[in-house]
Every structure is written in structure tokens, then in C-alpha cells.
Amino acid sequence: MRPVLPLHVPPPRPELADEFTDGECYPEALVECFLAEYxxxxxxxxxxxxxxxxxxxxxxRMGRRPLGLEIDPDRVDFVAGRLADPTAIRLGDARRLDEYGLPPVDFVMTSPPYMTRLNHPENPLTGYATRDGDYERYLEELTDIFRRLGRHLTAKARVVVNVANLTYNDTVTPLAFDVARSLSTVLRFEREIVLDWDRTIDWITNDYCLVFSTIPAGAR
Ligand SMILES: C[S@@+](CC[C@H](N)C(=O)[O-])C[C@H]1O[C@@H](n2cnc3c(N)ncnc32)[C@H](O)[C@@H]1O
Structure with missing residues (x-):
């Protein structure tokens, strides 16, 4: 895969509920690209x-076996309605990943809820439902989710995390770099792919897909 991926910002899709997709949804073409590769x-x-x-x-659609967790019940209903097998999406909290009886996982592609370092009282990992947000704890909890996830991965599995560096009030939160550094303690960081969007997105400085693989048991 090339290190820089040219991408079109997709036009709004009426079949996708606005409140679930504005600024949060990566294009299907991006997922297709990674699924074809890995x-x-x-x-x-x-x-x-x-x-x-x-x-x-x-x-x-590509004949893989999808499985997902989502903390927001409305989104779970929405996603269930988009799938031929609605049981592939489960209401759940990724922080309690071990409780859902996951099968061996061959591939992960996700984008976590984002957080800026400053002025962000909402906690991303409660779906922004509580105001106990703390950037360092958020990174720790996120890392713990991927540590747990690592136990469910097959030996060949890749984990692709879409994450951007964020701008807010003239301050940049290097979220992508912080996530790369932090997840590298529990997964093996392979590479980053730069997402080259065809228009400027004013709340990010750059957007990435971070690619990880499992750390072999003997090397943990
Ligand atoms: C950035 S969005 C993912 C967007 C997705 N990649 C797409 O293309 O639509 C992050 C999602 O994580 C959910 N979420 C937040 N905290 C969670 C948690 N602890 N467990 C599971 N889902 C959570 C949010 O409700 C939100 O729907």
C-alpha cells in the first residue's frame, strides 16, 4: 500500500443519519482498500x-465476517438496520472487551472517539455522556482496550486505527502521534498511511491510518 492515500471527501449520503456521520465517518473506499490488502x-x-x-x-459486502461493539444504543439500532446479519453489531463498552466472548479476530479497522488535550471535559469513552474527561486517562484507557484486543487477535492480524491530529482554538493536539506512541506499548507499530483528502478539513492538521500487528507472545 502506498504511504499516502488520495481520498475524496464523500458527499453527504441521505441514507446515513446525519447525527451519526458528520465528521465521524470514514469513506467506504478506505475500508475497501485495507480489507483488500490485509x-x-x-x-x-x-x-x-x-x-x-x-x-x-x-x-x-466483501464476504468477511463483521463484528462490532458500540456504546450508543441508537447507533447500534442504526447499524443493525444496515447489515444483512444484524447480530454482527452488539451494544457494548469497548473498555469491557473481554466480556463479550469475542472469536479469534483476523483484522480490526476502527476510529476511536477523539479528544483534544485542552478544554475537553466530556469523556470520549463514555460516548461523551459524562464530564470526567482527562486526556492522559483517555490515552491510558484507549491503550488498555487495545491491550485486551491483542489477546483476541490471530497471529497474522492487523489493526488499523484512523486518527487525526486536531486543531482547536489555535492549539494542536497531536492525537495521532500520542495514540501511535501509546498503542505501540501493546501492539507492534508497523507504519502510518497519510490520508490525503481532496479538500482542507479545518479541525485537523493531518489524518492517518496507523497500522499495527500483534506482538509475538515471546516478545511481550
Ligand atoms: C469516531 S466514531 C466511529 C466512526 C466509524 N468509524 C464510522 O465510520 O462510522 C466513534 C464511535 O465510538 C463510540 N464509542 C465511544 N466510546 C465507546 C466505548 N467505550 N465502547 C464502544 N463504543 C464507544 C461512539 O459512540 C462512536 O459511535
Missing amino acids: TRPGDVVFDPFAGSGTTLVVAE
Whole structure:
């Protein structure tokens, strides 16, 4: 895969509920690209932060076995309605990943809920439902989710995390770099792909897909 991926910002899609997709949804073409590169038909494709279900919908269409968690019940209903197998999306909290009886996972593609370092009292990992947000704890909890996820991965599995560096009030939160550094303690960082959007997105400085693989048991 090329290190820089040219992408079109997709036009709004009326079949996707606005409140679930504005600024949060990556294009299906991006998922297609990674699934073609890293998976085969029949592989289990997991998204712990399913959102509007882009990863799962594309995985199902490409003959992979989708599985997702999502903390927001309305989004779960929405995603279930987009899938031929509505049981592929489960209401759940990724922080309690171990409780859902996951099968061996061959591939993960996800985008976590974002957080800026400053002026962000809402907690992303409660779906912004509580105001106990703390940037360092958020990174720790996110890392713990991927540590747990690592136990469910097959040996060949890749984990692709879409994350951007964020601008807010003239301050940049290097979220993508912080996530790369932090997740590298529990997964093996392979590379970053730069997403080259065809128009400026004013709340990010750059957007990435970070690619990880499992750390072999002997090297942990
Ligand atoms: C950035 S969106 C994912 C967007 C998705 N990639 C798409 O294309 O639609 C992040 C999602 O994570 C969900 N979420 C937040 N905290 C969660 C948690 N602890 N467990 C599971 N899902 C969570 C949010 O409700 C939100 O739908």
C-alpha cells in the first residue's frame, strides 16, 4: 500500500443519519482498500467503536465476517438496520472487551472517539455522556482496550486505527502521534498511511491510518 492515500471527501449520503456521520465517518473506499490488502473472504473483521458501521457494512459486502461493539444504543439500532446479519453489531463498552466472548479476530479497522488535550471535559469513552474527561486517562484507557484486543487477535492480524491530529482554538493536539506512541506499548507499530483528502478539513492538521500487528507472545 502506498504511504499516502488520495481520498475524496464523500458527499453527504441521505441514507446515513446525519447525527451519526458528520465528521465521524470514514469513506467506504478506505475500508475497501485495507480489507483488500490485509484480509481474505471469511476473515473476522472487528470494530470496537462501530459508529455508523462503515467497517462492518463493507466487511459484510466483501464476504468477511463483521463484528462490532458500540456504546450508543441508537447507533447500534442504526447499524443493525444496515447489515444483512444484524447480530454482527452488539451494544457494548469497548473498555469491557473481554466480556463479550469475542472469536479469534483476523483484522480490526476502527476510529476511536477523539479528544483534544485542552478544554475537553466530556469523556470520549463514555460516548461523551459524562464530564470526567482527562486526556492522559483517555490515552491510558484507549491503550488498555487495545491491550485486551491483542489477546483476541490471530497471529497474522492487523489493526488499523484512523486518527487525526486536531486543531482547536489555535492549539494542536497531536492525537495521532500520542495514540501511535501509546498503542505501540501493546501492539507492534508497523507504519502510518497519510490520508490525503481532496479538500482542507479545518479541525485537523493531518489524518492517518496507523497500522499495527500483534506482538509475538515471546516478545511481550
Ligand atoms: C469516531 S466514531 C466511529 C466512526 C466509524 N468509524 C464510522 O465510520 O462510522 C466513534 C464511535 O465510538 C463510540 N464509542 C465511544 N466510546 C465507546 C466505548 N467505550 N465502547 C464502544 N463504543 C464507544 C461512539 O459512540 C462512536 O459511535
